[in-house]
Amino acid sequence: MQGTAVKKGNSPPRVFKSVITATFKEHMAYRSRMAVSVFAQPVYFLVNYFIWQAIFQIRDTVSGFTFGQMLSYFAVSSLVGFLNWDDSGNVLPMLVQTGGFITFQLRPVSHIYYSFFQKVGHRIMAFLIEMLPVVCFYIMLGINLVPAEPFWVLISLFLSFVLSFLINYTIGTFAFWFVRTDGVRRAVYLFTSICSGAFLPLNLFPYSFQKLLFYLPFQFIAYVPVRVFIGQYELAGITMSIPQIVFLQAVMVAVMFLVNRALWYMGIKHFTGVGA
Amino acid sequence: MTGENSETRTRNIRFSAAGVYIQGVKTALASRMAYRGDFIMSMLIMMIVEFGGPVITLIIYNNGASFPGWNQYEVLLLQGIFLLSRGIAFPFFMGIVWNTIGRVREGTFDLLLIKPRSILLMTVVTGFDSEDLGKLIGGILVFRYALKNLPVQPASHWVSFLILFVFSLILMFAFALFMAGLGIVWVGNYRIYDIFMSVIDFGLYPKSIFTKTFQSILTYIIPVSLLASYPASALLGDLDQSVFMALLSSVVFLLLGFMFYFKMVRNYTSAGG
Amino acid sequence: MIHVSELKKTFTTYERGGTFREALLSLFVRKRKTVDAVKGISFDIKEGELVGFLGPNGAGKSTTIKILTGILYPTSGTVDVMGFVPWKERKKYVRNIGAVFGQKSQLLWDIPPLDSFCLNQAIYRIPENEFRKTVNDMIEMLDLADLVKKPTRQLSLGERMKCEFIMAMLHKPKIVFLDEPTIGLDVIAKGKIRDFILEQNKRGTTFILTTHDLEDVEQLAKRVIVINHGEIVFDDSIEKLKHHLGEKRTVRITTRDRINMESREGIEVRRQISDYETEVLIDLSVVKLNEFIKKVNEESKTKDMSVEGPELEQIIKKLYTI
Numbered sequence: 001m002q003g004t005a006v007k008k009g010n011s012p013p014r015v016f017k018s019v020i021t022a023t024f025k026e027h028m029a030y031r032s033r034m035a036v037s038v039f040a041q042p043v044y045f046l047v048n049y050f051i052w053q054a055i056f057q058i059r060d061t062v063s064g065f066t067f068g069q070m071l072s073y074f075a076v077s078s079l080v081g082f083l084n085w086d087d088s089g090n091v092l093p094m095l096v097q098t099g100g101f102i103t104f105q106l107r108p109v110s111h112i113y114y115s116f117f118q119k120v121g122h123r124i125m126a127f128l129i130e131m132l133p134v135v136c137f138y139i140m141l142g143i144n145l146v147p148a149e150p151f152w153v154l155i156s157l158f159l160s161f162v163l164s165f166l167i168n169y170t171i172g173t174f175a176f177w178f179v180r181t182d183g184v185r186r187a188v189y190l191f192t193s194i195c196s197g198a199f200l201p202l203n204l205f206p207y208s209f210q211k212l213l214f215y216l217p218f219q220f221i222a223y224v225p226v227r228v229f230i231g232q233y234e235l236a237g238i239t240m241s242i243p244q245i246v247f248l249q250a251v252m253v254a255v256m257f258l259v260n261r262a263l264w265y266m267g268i269k270h271f272t273g274v275g276a
Numbered sequence: 277m278t279g280e281n282s283e284t285r286t287r288n289i290r291f292s293a294a295g296v297y298i299q300g301v302k303t304a305l306a307s308r309m310a311y312r313g314d315f316i317m318s319m320l321i322m323m324i325v326e327f328g329g330p331v332i333t334l335i336i337y338n339n340g341a342s343f344p345g346w347n348q349y350e351v352l353l354l355q356g357i358f359l360l361s362r363g364i365a366f367p368f369f370m371g372i373v374w375n376t377i378g379r380v381r382e383g384t385f386d387l388l389l390i391k392p393r394s395i396l397l398m399t400v401v402t403g404f405d406s407e408d409l410g411k412l413i414g415g416i417l418v419f420r421y422a423l424k425n426l427p428v429q430p431a432s433h434w435v436s437f438l439i440l441f442v443f444s445l446i447l448m449f450a451f452a453l454f455m456a457g458l459g460i461v462w463v464g465n466y467r468i469y470d471i472f473m474s475v476i477d478f479g480l481y482p483k484s485i486f487t488k489t490f491q492s493i494l495t496y497i498i499p500v501s502l503l504a505s506y507p508a509s510a511l512l513g514d515l516d517q518s519v520f521m522a523l524l525s526s527v528v529f530l531l532l533g534f535m536f537y538f539k540m541v542r543n544y545t546s547a548g549g
Numbered sequence: 550m551i552h553v554s555e556l557k558k559t560f561t562t563y564e565r566g567g568t569f570r571e572a573l574l575s576l577f578v579r580k581r582k583t584v585d586a587v588k589g590i591s592f593d594i595k596e597g598e599l600v601g602f603l604g605p606n607g608a609g610k611s612t613t614i615k616i617l618t619g620i621l622y623p624t625s626g627t628v629d630v631m632g633f634v635p636w637k638e639r640k641k642y643v644r645n646i647g648a649v650f651g652q653k654s655q656l657l658w659d660i661p662p663l664d665s666f667c668l669n670q671a672i673y674r675i676p677e678n679e680f681r682k683t684v685n686d687m688i689e690m691l692d693l694a695d696l697v698k699k700p701t702r703q704l705s706l707g708e709r710m711k712c713e714f715i716m717a718m719l720h721k722p723k724i725v726f727l728d729e730p731t732i733g734l735d736v737i738a739k740g741k742i743r744d745f746i747l748e749q750n751k752r753g754t755t756f757i758l759t760t761h762d763l764e765d766v767e768q769l770a771k772r773v774i775v776i777n778h779g780e781i782v783f784d785d786s787i788e789k790l791k792h793h794l795g796e797k798r799t800v801r802i803t804t805r806d807r808i809n810m811e812s813r814e815g816i817e818v819r820r821q822i823s824d825y826e827t828e829v830l831i832d833l834s835v836v837k838l839n840e841f842i843k844k845v846n847e848e849s850k851t852k853d854m855s856v857e858g859p860e861l862e863q864i865i866k867k868l869y870t871i
Contacts, residue, residue: 183314310660389639391672
């Protein structure tokens, strides 16, 4: 009798729903912090606007992009950034460092799913406070935000959401081995951000670098979803159809998941062996 | 007699605001050196992050594009000046921002208030950030690289450049005052930096790429163009009259910064944090 | 030395609400609330006193201390410390005060305390020979030897607290504010710190102690001011405090035969530990202790007994809940 009652209350969907609600409420407290994006992002975008407007004064295309497409690139890329931003790469190391991770080892919850649904909770809040106002700003500026193929865009966005989580989470997993990782982590984040296409369309980089970027998972975080949005994919001279590149994205998600689980089990073994 | 006088003189220098500041720098450096390896790594990362703007510029020019009227080395010179300004501001006084935000959040801001010195001085003294010296190194490297690929400039250009560079630092200090003041009331919100970083992003590029309206804003209201665009133009011998208005605006901006900062301190001592 | 008259301090805070709906509404509109932290308190402290400030959290205790140290200014009332109005002449005033916070360190973690002392020397403009003499004297008094040259993180908590005291008193302040100075320390370290405070007090330094550690209060304070709900509910010597709520003693009795005591006038059974052991609180103004002992022995044959009190903890608890 007791056993079934307990089981019902702690069924996975219910637990994760409460994680989402709790995280959402917690982030109400940080609403003013999120609201900063509503100011900062438009400002950054304006700077970009002027840069490319000046550049396109004397040219019609840059590496295959028109002025309108370049603006769309940066606009959509920023929105994808809001969608994908998550802190799991910092939270896990902090838990390990402060010893708080033990509370997860003692509870019947798998940390990766817990972390993932934390991200869902945060991002719902971000959608309301960060994304919607910024989308309005872009529309006012006349940026083209109509996707070429909405169906594929949705799938691609979902995949990039999961993939960016997996990558950040995997970086955080290294906390099981290294105690102070702040400096290295910052460097890694910088590298992944550059390689994801968040700062500059990847096909503007030198050709040899583009070839490397094609094989790294980071392009699937920002560059690919934005390209799917624009409706045409090209990198390192390789062109693919939208369904093809989205399929590749899904494959990358599966690979990243397996990599993470492998690292996790090795990490836990090392961690519990060495001691909290 | 003379021995006593020189002793009093050294004491006056040692205990002056500058003396206390130097002592604070020594202390901060000693503290940071305790983790030497991590320090070097962090400084390197700081430096590499600074290269972002210049690298993007190089990539743009590599793709055959350009900013009208500026060749790539002139743009790099401008960005190098911007990085130099940051490289001096961030280690030497920008620290008042994170110092204030952190202390107000943890309740240790009071520890500075019970010292017999101006709270601004105490915050600057305990806010030296040695890691940010990496930004200075980055700035020096970019600046030198750009200079090497540009014709040598006459001394008169250098003089006007140096004067404008000082004002560039004054402007950075004004920004620091606004952010530190905000940090007193907007508890624990490190994203104050994001507001500032987005606004000064305008300073990374030649003034001429912006529309007339924006150029006015960037000269007369928040003179961000003073951070690099004007000094670069001065060094290249291409300064226009609007620079004087920019200088005036920056002084006004500084005064407003002081007023805002001390008003926020007064708020704090009224509300108890 | 310290004169406080009709001190009042009111804060305005904003409510956010606990339920989801309230939290969402608070995004747009916030409810204002005024809190009277200090409701008009007055007291005087003479030079050389060692006064303990007690009170539950949120009672107005820390607000009062902050006003006395000049980092907070009041809504109304007058404060005069050594001729200064603390918040008006802050920079001049704080030259004469020092502070030790048990939970907020003034030392830098990765470098020796001596380096932190040098920074303080510059801040307080202490001449070189005076500085050296004070540091050496205190190191000797606190038995620290060369520990001040080791990085702070390598020192034990007790050693760190001693260095905090040196830090606070380098500039020979006339008044020192102490906030939980012995928190987390072991018995021996606590004793050493207390001895140091008493010694410095004998030499003329006035101490204002805020703490929840009642042992600190008993060992150090000669006078206690209790603040609750923004008002002073007690201001007198510690002896009077002990006798404040009458003469009560806690008696613990172990007997050979069963003992089953019932609470009655003057006798309150705190807890019945077992059939042979019980703990009672006796009011000596009602019941005579020797008569009580005799009666218990006659009825149940005493095997062991202990008498304790008066209990400061009980008294303070009562004062906190008035």
